[in-house]
Amino acid sequence: MLKKNLTGLAAGFVLSLTASVADARDLAFAVFVPAASPTVQKIYQPWVDWFNAEATNDDVQISLFAGGTLGRNPRAQAQMVADGVADLALTVPAYTPGVFPDFDMFELPGFANDVREGSLASLEMHQEGLLHGYENYYVVAMYSSGAYMLHTRDAVNSIDDLSGMRIRVGGQIQTAVIESLGGVPQSMSAGEMAENIDRGLIDGAMSDASVARTFRVADVAMNHYDANLGVLVFAIVMNRDVYASLSDHAKELLAQSGQFIADRQIENYGVAINGNIQGWQDSADHSVVIPEDADRAEIATRVQPVIDMVAANASPGLIEAYKAKLKDIRNR
Known part of the structure; x- marks a missing residue:
């Protein structure tokens, strides 16, 4: 009888946990690049998985919609977040000329040499309040491409x-x-x-x-x-009202996300760039x-x-x- 009762309690716990996950608030993350791209597979999806695992008790999770599922126009991603079409989105400041003039400097020759320098500079300068233009959003992450x-x-x-x-x-x-x-x-x-x-x-x-x-x-x-x-800078932005509605723990996870994403951009994208250049140097x-x-x-x-x-x-x-x-x- 005791074993039967314990089994019933365990089953009830599993059902309760499943229901809790199912009832969690689902935040839509819009990404215009293809789902099969290395950036999605090695950076965005691992970040979403990490956040969801850490936010289990916060009744919130992020779902990634890649390949322009929520909107294909790269220039419209920030507006999609403002309009509530997506809760978060991948944006490129340079794609909307004149809107984010502080970000133009990253595209200048002779400054950042690689992914590491561009990613850390953009992220840290944003965190220090030096970059303006995204005040209407919560900026989750900033990072860069390799050098042009x-x-x-x-x-x-x-x-x-x-x-x-x-x-x-x-x-x-x-x-x-x-x-x-x-x-x-x-x-x-x-x-x-x-x-x-x-x-x-x-x-x-x-x-x-x-x-x-x-x-x-x-x-x-x-x-x-x-x-x-x-280099080209990317920014993942969140609707400010959505951000304000989250728990303190979920906000702390988002605060950690910028470094999480920048580190993986440097580790994966930077290595890929170096490999490509080395391959060309070795090729006749x-x-x-x-x-x-x-x-x-x-x-x-x-x-x-x-x-x-x-x-x-x-x-x-x-x-x-x-x-x-x-x-x-x-x-x-």
Whole structure:
């Protein structure tokens, strides 16, 4: 009889736990990149799993909707959160020119060298209250891509070789940078890059090494000019009313999430980029050019007007704070 009663109690506990999970508030996390992408598999889904496990007693969980299930337009993700279509979303500040001017500096050449520097700088500067533009949201995480490279059909051995080349860009800062370096910017989606290079409609693209491989740019543009031409910042944002309604423990988990996500971006995305570049260096079909100091100095001179433009539109002293943050990160 005792065994039977214990069995009944155990079954009741399981049913109660199942009901509690089923009744938990479900927060929709909108991600416009495909579910099969490494970023979803190695960063976003592990974060969601970690949060849900830690928030078991908070009656809240996050469900990831990848591949644009809740909305495919990358430029509309923040508005989806504001409108309540999603509770959280992956956003890219650079995709909405003029809305987040403090974030333009991350796309400037000659600053962040890699994923680690870009991710830690953007996250920590946000946490320190130095970056403005997302005040209407709760920012869960900030992190960056790797440094932009030029991937071209014909070799770019020095910045002078870029003159007249038609280069795919994504956004106003990349456009200004390519123009300052003598190239001809061409705006198109990431999915169109490889086909247009293959057809000879453009001469190359500006992206980090992972994007170049993911979107098959490196299959048709086998010359890679590794000139540290800026990084792209990503932000995961949450509806402020939704955030305010959460328990203190759930808020603490969200406060920890920025570092959780940045660490995995550095660990996974950074390693993938280094592997791609090493593979190209080892391949007889590819060339990787790392500019000499004189070429880097020439790039810096040419893009200075772009830096001045970005500084004029950003919060006062922001670029100096960015330089100081990068120096601090490199000394760790």
